Amino acid sequence: MSAGRDPVIAAEADGAWIAVIQKMDETYAELVTQQVALEEKNAALEEAQAFxxxxxxxxxxxxxxxxxxxxxEQVNLAAERIFGPRQRSLTECRVADLLADSSPTSFADVLAAVERRQRITDREFTFLTADGELPVSVNGAVRFDSRGRSVGIVLVGRPIGELRQAYSDLAAAHERLKQAQQQLVHSEKMASLGRLVAGVAHELNNPISFVYGNAHTLKRYSGRLTAYLDAVHRGADDTRLAKLRAELKIDTTLANIEGTLDGMLEGAERVRDIVADLRRFSADRREARETFDLAALVRSALDWVTKAQMPEIETRFDVPEGLHAVGHPGHIHQVLMNLVQNAVDAIECQPTRRLEIEGRRGEDDVMLIIRDTGPGIAPEISSRIFDPFFTTKPVGKGTGLGLSISYRIVQEHGGALSAANHPQGGAVMTLTLPAAQKD
Ligand SMILES: Nc1ncnc2c1ncn2[C@@H]1O[C@H](COP(=O)(O)OP(=O)(O)OP(=O)(O)O)[C@@H](O)[C@H]1O
Ligand SMILES: [Mg+2]
Incomplete structure (x- = not known):
């Protein structure tokens, strides 16, 4: 201790210094804590910004x-990429500067929506980008500050060029598919027509050749009769006439004329009936429902398909006459042609080629069961055979529309068409139709 200092004053001064130093220590410690907290907050903020x-x-x-x-104020990388390098950075521009004159939505429209407190939903904008005009579908909303005041607008857009392209590709593919379908339906129609024509041609061939043959016979007869009458007119004597009569077989000719004419008439009538049948089947009067005989219809379908394609086929026909159903006979004839055609196709390469057609009359309906001796319907395709365009036949032979069209026709008639396999092999198709009301 120095000689000149008052010990009391010196002690007070020391105490004050210690207090100051303590205070400084505390303040420094507080500063360090605050610094640490600040640094932590900064790190969190940086992390949030980076996120x-x-x-x-x-x-x-x-x-x-x-x-x-x-x-x-701000754009993302996708925006920078789309708008490309520019003279001025995007944050120096206005949204209106980025819009083409042709843009369906203007920035004024956006402001109007904001004023009405509406969101921007899927509005189309046309932006001027580095690659030219780009249609963009935009959604947007107002941006608020921390005190809830509206301070700006956030717009999010997706180029619709790709969407449009995908949509137009889809539309084009759909169009191509529709055309292909129409073509297939058309070729199915042409194929049925072809089968019908082949059947009809075959049917007509018989009576026509009958008429033709008889006409030739009549021509021969007329030659003989003319020669005989010439002799009569020339005044030939009885002996000469008797000889001529025997030579020209005048008696046989006279006896046969009637039969030959009857044959011709029968042939002509058959031709007339076939044509009448054809007219009836081809008449497309949707609303006209009539009572018809299923037996006659299936017999005709069987004749027309088998006679032209497989005359040697064995058929068992057990259908009672007068199996009357109601509907459109032309359409049901088409169904039966399809069913018989399928059966004929199925037995084509089989050792036994037989078709069994059975008819049954129920209380309210009539039923036709068509069984063939083909391979039957494989279980893996049984659920698909009524689908349009499902076929197992080679291109050009089947379009796969036969059963689907038949199914629809039968349904429209209020009937049913089903497929199964016979326990002894071969497919069994069952057609049920509403029976005609008994008078
Ligand atoms: N009687 C049958 N026996 C065996 N398989 C059959 C029989 N009937 C139909 N099918 C099967 O069902 C498929 C579909 O028949 P569908 O009549 O709809 O078409 P398609 O006969 O192939 O062609 P389209 O009738 O258009 O000429 C046939 O390809 C065949 O595989
Ligand atoms: Mg078919």
Missing amino acids: IAGVMASMTDVLIACDLNGRI
Whole structure:
């Protein structure tokens, strides 16, 4: 201790210094704590910013944030990519500068929506990009500050060029499919017509050759009769006439004339009936429902398909006459032609080629059961045979429409068409139709 200092004053001064130093220590410690807290907050903020920047950068949609005057404040990477390198950075532009004159939505429209407190939903904008005009579908909303005041607008857009392209590709594919379907339906119609024509031609061939043959016979007869009458007119004597009569077989000729004419008439009538049948089957009067005989219809379908394609086929026909159903006979004839055609196709390469057709009359309906000796319907395709365009036949032989069209026709008649396999092999098709009301 120095000689000049008052010990009391010196002690007070020391105490004050210690208090100051303590206070400084405390303040410093507080500063350090605050610094640590600040650094932690900074780190968290940086992390949050990096996260937001990462999200914005990985967004494939274009994001533009602007103030209420349309001045751009921030954009994401997708926007920078779309708009490309520019003289001025995007944040120096206004949204309106990025829009083409032809844009269906203007920035004024956006502002009007904002004023009405509406969101922008799927509005089409046309942006001026590095690659020219780009249609973009935009959604947007107002951006608020921390005190809830509206301060700007956020717009998010997705180029619709790709969507449009995908849509137009889809529409084009659909159109191609429709055309292919129409063509197939058309070729199915042509194929049925071809089968019908082959059947009809075969049916007509018989009576026509009958008429033709008889006409030739009559021509021969007329030659003989003319020669005989010439002799009569020339005044030939009885002996000469008797000889001529025997030579020209005048008696046989006279006896045969009637039969020959009857044959011709029968042939002509058959031709007339076939034509009448054909007229009836081809008449497409949807609304006209009539009572018809299923037995006659199936017999005709069987004749027309088998006679032209497989005359040697064995058929068992057990259908009672007068199996009357109601509907459109032309359409049901088409169904029966399809069923018989399928059966004929199925037995084509089989050692036994037999078709069994059975008819049954129920209380309210009539039923036709068509069984063939083909391979039957494989279980893996049984659920698909009524699908349009399902076929197991080679191209050009089947379109796969036969059963689907038949199914629809039968349904429209209020009937049913089903397929099964016979326990002894071969397919069994069952057609049920509403029976005609008994008078
Ligand atoms: N009687 C049958 N026996 C065996 N398989 C059959 C029989 N009937 C139909 N099918 C099967 O069902 C498929 C579909 O028949 P569908 O009549 O709809 O078409 P398609 O006969 O192939 O062609 P389309 O009738 O248009 O000429 C046939 O390809 C065949 O595989
Ligand atoms: Mg068929």
